[in-house]
Amino acid sequence: MSVRASVLGFAVAGGLVTLANPASAAIIFDDFNTSIGHFATSPITSTTTNILKTTTPHSNAVARSTVAPFEGTHSLDVSIQGGGQTVVSPAFPRIRLLSGGGTPANNTSFTTTAGIDGFIGYYYKVPAPGTLPGSLPAGLQLTINLDAAGTGASADAGIAKNAIMDGQWHLVEWNLDNPADWGPFQGVGGDGVLTNGETHTIDSIYFRYPTGTTWTGYTGTQTLELDFFALNDAGSVADLVPEPGSFAVLGLAGLATLARRRRN
Numbered sequence: 001m002s003v004r005a006s007v008l009g010f011a012v013a014g015g016l017v018t019l020a021n022p023a024s025a026a027i028i029f030d031d032f033n034t035s036i037g038h039f040a041t042s043p044i045t046s047t048t049t050n051i052l053k054t055t056t057p058h059s060n061a062v063a064r065s066t067v068a069p070f071e072g073t074h075s076l077d078v079s080i081q082g083g084g085q086t087v088v089s090p091a092f093p094r095i096r097l098l099s100g101g102g103t104p105a106n107n108t109s110f111t112t113t114a115g116i117d118g119f120i121g122y123y124y125k126v127p128a129p130g131t132l133p134g135s136l137p138a139g140l141q142l143t144i145n146l147d148a149a150g151t152g153a154s155a156d157a158g159i160a161k162n163a164i165m166d167g168q169w170h171l172v173e174w175n176l177d178n179p180a181d182w183g184p185f186q187g188v189g190g191d192g193v194l195t196n197g198e199t200h201t202i203d204s205i206y207f208r209y210p211t212g213t214t215w216t217g218y219t220g221t222q223t224l225e226l227d228f229f230a231l232n233d234a235g236s237v238a239d240l241v242p243e244p245g246s247f248a249v250l251g252l253a254g255l256a257t258l259a260r261r262r263r264n
Contacts, residue, residue, distance in 0.1 A: 026118075026240055027231040029099070029108055029202060032064055033072035038099040038107055038202070039226070043078065046102065046204065050085045050093040051218060062097070070123045070169040070227035071241050077225055078207075082218030084133060092186070093215070094208035095224075096145075100201070104147045107201035110231055112176060112194045118233035120144065120158075121173025122205065125225040129165045134220040140165060141210065142172045145185050145203040148195075155200070156192050157185040160208065169227070173237050186211065205229075 030037030042061045044052050062078050069075035078097060087093055100106025121144070129138035141160040148155040158174035159181055174181040176194060183192035186208070194200070207224055230237045 026233060027108060027110060028240065029229045029231070030076070031072055031228050031230075032069070032074045032076045032226075034074075036062065036064055036076065039076055039097060039205075041098045041101050043080070043095045043097050046096040046098050048095050050087040050091060051082060051095055052080055065225070070125075072228075075125075075225050075227040077223050079221070079223050081221045082133065084217040084219045086216045087209075087214055089212040089214050092209050092211045092213050093218070094186075094206055097205045097207070097226075099204055102203060104149070104201040104203075107147075109149075109199050109201050111199045112196060114196045116233065117176035117194075118231065119173045119175055119236050120231040121171060121237045122229035123169050123171050123227040124163065125167060125169050125227075126163050126165050126207075127222050127224075128167055130220075132215055133217040136165075136218065136220070136222055137215070138165065139209055139213070141206075141208050143186075143206040143208065144174065145206060146194075146200045147203045148190075149199040155185060155190045155203070156182050156194055157190070157206075159183050160186070160206075160210070163207075169225075171236075171238055176231075202229075 030039060039062055044061075062076060064074045065077045066074055078095070080095060124142060126140060127136065129136060129140070131137065140163040142163050143160045144158040146156045161172050163172075164170045179193070182194055184190045185192075185203075186206075205226065228237070228241060230240050232240050
């Protein structure tokens with residue numbers, strides 16, 4: 001990838017706009033400020049296991065929220081209701097939140113290169129851990145699953161990272177240039193290698209517990225929150241979060257035009 005210009009390329013949700021240096025650009029997959037974006041599918045419809053109550057899909061849904069978003073006017077709420085399932089090793093509880101219904105053509109693509117590809121990630125907020133059956137216990141992990149052109153879901157996944165469970169916003173991201181940040185899509189397969197020249201799309205976000213987790217009976221209701229899901233080929237996703245009022249300064253509504261770093 002080319003040397004970075006002093007002005008970055010920026011992206012609107014689900015698309016790409018370059019302000020300078022056409023070879024260097026960022027992608028904001030979803031910021032949820034104007035729509036629910038790619039995450040309109042309830043996690044109950046996917047390979048979500050051992051957490052959700054399958055008899056009440058209306059209780060396991062996604063919706064935009066105006067309550068204390070991380071960036072802009074809205075975030076995404078993922079509401080889940082436990083069904084008291086028993087988890088026996090080597091199974092693992094997981095919530096697979098599909099992007100674009102799990103169909104690559106419905107998602108925004110990006111291509112990994114032999115140059116610098118940067119970081120991909122999102123902001124999240126999860127409740128403080130509690131005890132079963134009413135609360136999600138400690139140990140929740142986060143990851144991201146990618147589809148690769150021609151391979152479907154058996155592609156690549158960011159390594160699982162431990163969630164900070166304190167009811168506050170935090171950034172989780174993966175380095176596209178670091179092989180140690182990537183592995184197989186847990187529960188599906190794949191080689192976990194981001195090949196140069198390979199085109200990728202987002203399959204899903206995983207909220208999950210480690211393989212081998214054993215529990216009996218999660219029956220509570222929790223809301224997990226997401227905001228500002230992006231790729232920054234010039235550094236951390238935090239650098240793409242726009243300053244308040246920056247849209248008005250440039251007169252280009254919807255562009256992430258000024259960058260700043262927010263510490264997670």
